[in-house]
Amino acid sequence: xxxxxxxxxxxxxxxxxxxxxxxxxxxxxxxxxxxxxxxxxxxxxxxxxxxxxxxxxxxxxxxxxxxxxxxxxxxxxxxxxxxxxxxxxxxxxxxxxxxxxxxxxxxxxxxxxxxxxxxxxxxxxxxxxxxxxxxxxxxxxxxxxxxxxxxxxxxxxxxxxxxxxxxxxxxxxxxxxxxxxxxxxxxxxxxxxxxxxxxxxxxxxxxxxxxxxxxxxxxxxxxxxxxxxxxxxxxxxxxxxxxxxxxxxxxxxxxxxxxxxxxxxxxxxxxxxxxxxxxxxxxxxxxxxxxxxxxxxxxxxxxxxxxxxxxxxxxxxxxxxxxxxxxxxxxxxxxxxxxxxxxxxxxxxxxxxxxxxxxxxxxxxxxxxxxxxxxxxxxxxxxxxxxxxxxxxxxxxxxxxxxxxxxxxxxxxxxxxxxxxxxxxxxxxxxxxxxxxxxxxx
Amino acid sequence: xxxxxxxxxxxxxxxxxxxxxxxxxxxxxxxxxxxxxxxxxxxxxxxxxxxxxxxxxxxxxxxxxxxxxxxxxxxxxxxxxxxxxxxxxxxxxxxxxxxxxxxxxxxxxxxxxxxxxxxxxxxxxxxxxxxxxxxxxxxxxxxxxxxxxxxxxxxxxxxxxxxxxxxxxxxxxxxxxxxxxxxxxxxxxxxxxxxxxxxxxxxxxxxxxxxxxxxxxxxxxxxxxxxxxxxxxxxxxxxxxxxxxxxxxxxxxxxxxxxxxxxxxxxxxxxxxxxxxxxxxxxxxxxxxxxxxxxxxxxxxxxxxxxxxxxxxxxxxxxxxxxxxxxxxxxxxxxxxxxxxxxxxxxxxxxxxxxxxxxxxxxxxxxxxxxxxxxxxxxxxxxxxxxxxxxxxxxxxxxxxxxxxxxxxxxxxxxxxxxxxxxxxxxxxxxxxxxxxxxxxxxxxxxxxxxxxxxxxxxxxxxxxx
Numbered sequence: 001x002x003x004x005x006x007x008x009x010x011x012x013x014x015x016x017x018x019x020x021x022x023x024x025x026x027x028x029x030x031x032x033x034x035x036x037x038x039x040x041x042x043x044x045x046x047x048x049x050x051x052x053x054x055x056x057x058x059x060x061x062x063x064x065x066x067x068x069x070x071x072x073x074x075x076x077x078x079x080x081x082x083x084x085x086x087x088x089x090x091x092x093x094x095x096x097x098x099x100x101x102x103x104x105x106x107x108x109x110x111x112x113x114x115x116x117x118x119x120x121x122x123x124x125x126x127x128x129x130x131x132x133x134x135x136x137x138x139x140x141x142x143x144x145x146x147x148x149x150x151x152x153x154x155x156x157x158x159x160x161x162x163x164x165x166x167x168x169x170x171x172x173x174x175x176x177x178x179x180x181x182x183x184x185x186x187x188x189x190x191x192x193x194x195x196x197x198x199x200x201x202x203x204x205x206x207x208x209x210x211x212x213x214x215x216x217x218x219x220x221x222x223x224x225x226x227x228x229x230x231x232x233x234x235x236x237x238x239x240x241x242x243x244x245x246x247x248x249x250x251x252x253x254x255x256x257x258x259x260x261x262x263x264x265x266x267x268x269x270x271x272x273x274x275x276x277x278x279x280x281x282x283x284x285x286x287x288x289x290x291x292x293x294x295x296x297x298x299x300x301x302x303x304x305x306x307x308x309x310x311x312x313x314x315x316x317x318x319x320x321x322x323x324x325x326x327x328x329x330x331x332x333x334x335x336x337x338x339x340x341x342x343x344x345x346x347x348x349x350x351x352x353x354x355x356x357x358x359x360x361x362x363x364x365x366x367x368x369x370x371x372x373x374x375x376x377x378x379x380x381x382x383x384x385x386x387x388x389x390x391x392x393x394x395x396x397x398x399x400x401x402x403x404x405x406x407x408x409x410x411x412x413x414x415x416x417x418x419x420x421x422x423x424x425x426x427x428x429x430x431x432x433x434x435x436x437x438x439x440x441x442x
Numbered sequence: 443x444x445x446x447x448x449x450x451x452x453x454x455x456x457x458x459x460x461x462x463x464x465x466x467x468x469x470x471x472x473x474x475x476x477x478x479x480x481x482x483x484x485x486x487x488x489x490x491x492x493x494x495x496x497x498x499x500x501x502x503x504x505x506x507x508x509x510x511x512x513x514x515x516x517x518x519x520x521x522x523x524x525x526x527x528x529x530x531x532x533x534x535x536x537x538x539x540x541x542x543x544x545x546x547x548x549x550x551x552x553x554x555x556x557x558x559x560x561x562x563x564x565x566x567x568x569x570x571x572x573x574x575x576x577x578x579x580x581x582x583x584x585x586x587x588x589x590x591x592x593x594x595x596x597x598x599x600x601x602x603x604x605x606x607x608x609x610x611x612x613x614x615x616x617x618x619x620x621x622x623x624x625x626x627x628x629x630x631x632x633x634x635x636x637x638x639x640x641x642x643x644x645x646x647x648x649x650x651x652x653x654x655x656x657x658x659x660x661x662x663x664x665x666x667x668x669x670x671x672x673x674x675x676x677x678x679x680x681x682x683x684x685x686x687x688x689x690x691x692x693x694x695x696x697x698x699x700x701x702x703x704x705x706x707x708x709x710x711x712x713x714x715x716x717x718x719x720x721x722x723x724x725x726x727x728x729x730x731x732x733x734x735x736x737x738x739x740x741x742x743x744x745x746x747x748x749x750x751x752x753x754x755x756x757x758x759x760x761x762x763x764x765x766x767x768x769x770x771x772x773x774x775x776x777x778x779x780x781x782x783x784x785x786x787x788x789x790x791x792x793x794x795x796x797x798x799x800x801x802x803x804x805x806x807x808x809x810x811x812x813x814x815x816x817x818x819x820x821x822x823x824x825x826x827x828x829x830x831x832x833x834x835x836x837x838x839x840x841x842x843x844x845x846x847x848x849x850x851x852x853x854x855x856x857x858x859x860x861x862x863x864x865x866x867x868x869x870x871x872x873x874x875x876x877x878x879x880x881x882x883x884x885x886x887x888x889x890x891x892x893x894x895x896x897x898x899x900x901x902x903x904x905x906x907x908x
Binding site for chain 1: 467
């Protein structure tokens with residue numbers, strides 16, 4: 001076994017460096033560590049593997065995973081990734097850079113973040129975007145904190161029951177430790193109830209309300225009257241969105257929302273077992289200085305040329321420490337680049353077409369599944385795009401198993417006793433027909 | 443690096459297409475009802491594929507990464523990012539997994555988590571890890587949630603304060619505040635270590651614990667850690683370890699053995715995954731056995747954390763094995779001490795003695811100030827380094843010194859690279875002594891000169907307007 005190829009030190013190098021430092025051996029560099037804390041004996045780790053052995057081992061791990069056609073969404077959508085994106089994102093000038101602290105040699109990163117911010121503002125119809133967040137659910141949790149910070153004395157944030165379950169759980173976790181009270185707005189008819197919302201707002205303690213643009217049942221929500229009711233109580237309206245769907249459904253800006261958050265994953269990011277994804281947040285201009293995370297701004301260099309820098313840093317942890325708007329430091333910069341390139345390639349027409357093919361496929365699948373007689377429609381009159389739920393007439397366990405055996409991940413159980421389906425442009429009519437056949441033959 | 447001025451929106455031309463989608467073979471679904479439909483179309487760029495590729499390639503050429511050159515950014519551990527890690531993370535059998543697939547469908551992925559858990563426990567001396575946090579600060583927040591949960595489960599509700607040294611990373615106090623904890627600062631001694639006598643009076647029934655980095659942000663080992671651990675534990679508090687500075691301890695010292703109860707690791711620092719221009723990272727949190735029950739109710743990210751990053755770190759750990767672990771820690775410390783010894787006659791070294799993976803200079807010994815010409819600052823030194831093809835060190839942090847210049851070389855730089863860097867740092871010191879204006883105007887060779895940051899903040903332009 002040779003040296004680890006990532007370590008360039010030769011014996012001669014080590015000797016020369018030790019000599020300059022004035023110590024005899026490497027162990028002497030730890031002379032300040034109390035000897036009882038120096039690890040004795042071997043570490044409980046396997047022996048080092050060569051590169052080919054790592055490949056072989058990962059191949060064996062990969063083979064333990066199922067390879068299924070994905071017909072489930074619920075916050076992670078199997079949209080197509082153009083070949084250009086991984087190719088460009090793996091350029092090491094992007095991949096191996098740090099946060100752009102030295103702006104003079106980071107204009108590449110700063111420029112694509114500026115483009116990303118512009119794209120997110122366009123999609124959501126709001127004024128200001130930050131440079132990205134960890135994922136959709138944490139972006140929602142940050143929006144909750146922001147609503148509290150803007151409201152001063154009020155300490156309750158309402159969550160729609162129609163938000164995706166993983167979003168609710170993360171917001172609840174943050175709220176518990178941040179000392180925020182959480183209330184809920186029912187969604188019994190498949191959409192967040194305006195009446196229930198007004199009843200909660202009447203308690204006069206609501207700092208903000210988080211509602212889904214397209215909800216956990218796949219239904220496009222109607223938020224007519226929401227913003228007025230919430231603003232009348234001086235609360236903030238937060239829309240949780242699928243950014244891909246925003247190419248065709250009413251935007252947070254058009255609903256007069258104050259904050260838009262969501263996960264950028266549907267914009268061409270691989271499923272990758274849940275991450276890395278990228279959270280986004282855009283806000284109305286008046287909330288700009290309360291926004292968490294990094295923000296890139298345009299300015300000029302000494303020659304008067306367009307230049308980009310991290311700006312409005314007085315909000316951030318390295319300046320404000322415990323008084324910062326958030327503890328966020330790293331975000332998901334490379335995934336923001338991914339999303340930026342995706343939107344550039346797709347353009348307005350491509351993104352609409354992705355929605356059209358997905359929605360047409362989903363409506364076809366739903367109609368065909370209903371024809372099998374094994375499901376009841378739950379929300380027959382509600383408009384949806386790529387995702388929908390059905391109520392199985394029998395316990396769905398056996399059907400799910402059969403679907404898996406036939407190569408499909410579909411009919412995911414929901415908390416309400418429904419099963420959830422999703423169709424993206426990656427799913428062909430032939431695949432859908434095969435899936436329906438499996439269901440029909442039970 | 444050359445200046446390139448375009449934004450993608452400026453390349454757009456109506457009718458250009460950069461996508462390829464399958465023919466739609468489905469019957470048309472009902473249209474989205476008018477009142478739910480987007481009114482104004484999203485103004486995304488319309489560009490062809492070659493335009494996109496050339497644009498982002500040009501942007502990349504205005505960027506500096508670890509693969510471009512030496513990146514001695516203190517506290518950021520900019521080590522080489524092995525390419526096999528990228529290949530493994532892109533395998534379709536992992537990249538195609540839906541996060542809500544049940545355990546029977548994701549056995550390979552779950553095995554990665556189990557093996558990573560075992561490996562990180564072995565390396566750190568902790569009992570078990572959660573992999574949900576997506577970054578270091580996210581890990582801190584999660585760790586503090588665990589700390590609070592521990593006290594709450596014991597019915598000890600009064601513990602609402604956390605002690606943070608004045609040398610700590612800015613994320614420490616910020617994470618504490620987000621977690622609903624009040625921050626109490628403890629001062630450092632002249633020798634850069636925590637003042638144990640100043641700590642004692644802070645410890646009481648309202649203290650949830652202490653957040654520490656060891657080695658601390660000056661790169662110095664906290665030699666009184668045993669005493670500190672005993673004091674904090676005796677007062678009913680817990681010890682949190684900020685793993686941003688774990689690299690020098692690899693294969694030599696384990697935080698768990700020093701008495702730490704909770705810690706996070708930055709897989710994007712110590713475990714070689716790329717920083718991606720500021721994420722994605724991964725910040726798994728480890729706990730000692732008595733805190734195992736405090737994790738389950740916490741949901742701090744959507745699914746299972748940044749799996750793609752965890753895969754990369756796992757490939758790295760397999761390459762290290764038990765055979766190379768110690769070399770990582772030792773060589774990182776060797777390189778830092780070597781640079782310190784080679785430069786301390788021209789840059790102020792505020793605290794003598796052996797350092798760990800990084801150290802801090804307090805600016806130039808001779809900054810060249812004369813008559814009306816102000817001396818060269820740490821910012822000037824940093825900007826001048828860019829001209830010579832190096833990334834700058836971390837500057838003006840930690841806050842203990844006015845001209846802090848924090849250098850962390852990592853174990854993956856050769857002696858030749860380090861010697862070249864030392865030579866350049868000496869050249870810059872000589873330039874400053876001779877004519878600090880050379881430094882005030884730097885960088886001269888970067889794609890842009892120094893931008894006007896005040897203008898950016900006063901008149902924020904945060905998106906393209908057209």
